Amino acid sequence: MVTLIRSQIPKSSPDISHLIAFEDYCQHNSGWTIKQGPVLFNPRSFSLRFFSGIQALLKPILRRVKIKGAVLSLGLPYYHYLTAKTFPYFGTDCDLRVLWTYDVWAPDFDRVEQLVNKSKIDLLLLSSYQATAHFQKLNLGNCKVHWVPETIDVHAYQHKEWSERSIHVLSFGRSWQQYHEVIVDGCHEHHINYQYQERSATHDVAVHGLKKKLQFPTTADFTAGLADSKICICFPRCVTHPALAGEVSTLTIRYLQAMASKCVIIGAAPKEITRLFDYNPVIEVDWEKPVEQIRHILDYPEEYSTIVEKNYQMVHQHFHHQQAINQINELVKANLT
Structure with missing residues (x-):
């Protein structure tokens, strides 16, 4: 009981x-x-x-x-x-x-x-x-x-057809500034709709626990934004904020939310992923050509449809x-x- x-x-x-x-x-x-x-x-x-x-x-x-x-x-x-x-x-x-x-x-x-x-x-x-x-x-x-x-409650998340999604790249909540800085100008240059949470020394949702100026003010806004996104950026907290996480590298719900919304996940997988999946659900960043990698995903989504569907089934069955x-x-x- x-x-x-x-x-x-x-x-x-x-x-x-x-x-x-x-x-x-x-x-x-x-x-x-x-x-x-x-x-x-x-x-x-x-x-x-x-x-x-x-x-x-x-x-x-x-x-x-x-x-x-x-x-x-x-x-x-x-x-x-x-x-x-x-x-x-x-x-x-x-x-x-x-x-x-x-x-x-x-x-x-x-x-x-x-x-x-x-x-x-x-x-x-x-x-x-x-x-x-x-x-x-x-x-x-x-x-x-x-x-x-x-x-997560997978039924609380939505997904659209790829062609109907207007956000090309989404970074929500805590972000990794290093990756942001290497793609932001290229995304603008190539007219890639890149949406992200504003971050500065005094405005960081992971550090300051902010309640205002949030990218998605409500849960409904958030799930709609994920459903409208083609690519979702996900890095473990130990990468984005090592001072807060130390060496703990865990599967947080941001990965599951992106899977349930049928986004292509780009970034890095947490260390424990090998204990939970028999494959890597994340497209690891190509640091030599990060913008070109994003453009390739957007131009050839059929190459990533298998992993998107596999992730979707995985989160439904196990998470x-x-x-x-x-x-x-x-x-x-x-x-x-």
Whole structure:
């Protein structure tokens, strides 16, 4: 038996929106018991500490409350977020305290280790293979660690026929400035419609967590933009922002979103791709002739139709939210018995 604690966080950023969408899907398709966490009102920093503080004060009382089975939280590997958004359920005496999360990068390993120990997590499920391997080597007491990759609701994404797509090249969210700089002038020169998120030292969605001046203000805008794009640029975070990711190279949902939208993916594949695919779903960048490579894809799309369709089938069969639900159920069952 699994009890999912739903987050009640204002939808103020794309990552929170994705998390809420995952929880929505789980509520309607998992068969899990659903409990609502508290509304994390603004200012967010105050509400996080407010509910975390109440949880700490009520700890002796909450430990007398028994919840059978597993209590599950999804996402946000930060102590105050975890304790606040799951209040009061994570503080109870449950059989299994479970956290599945993404965004566990090498520079954060020590902090996440402290979170696991302090929150008394019994089952830690991580979306990154490298992060999973690291935490499996640690002394985390009775906590078990397993790999559960990120997934999407594939039916939330659309796709158009190639000839109907007006965006030739799309770079969304965080970008790699080095690649951007070698193609931007050539794309303009050859009348290639290249759309990208503006980035500067003070305006970087990966670093500053910006909520304004976003390339796609809403989820509907984003899915429509992907459906209207022929080529989508994807690089691992360890390439675009090594100071934030360290050496962790994981399959983030940007790859899956591009696959579900039937875009040709150009860039670089994450290291763990060989553990998930028996082929490379990414067209690796030709650094000697990067603009010519883009022009070739646009001029000869039939050469890439096979990999586009293969990626589309792959994401449907192996990276749908239902796959994550099934894997979580299996791991919970194994650890409860």
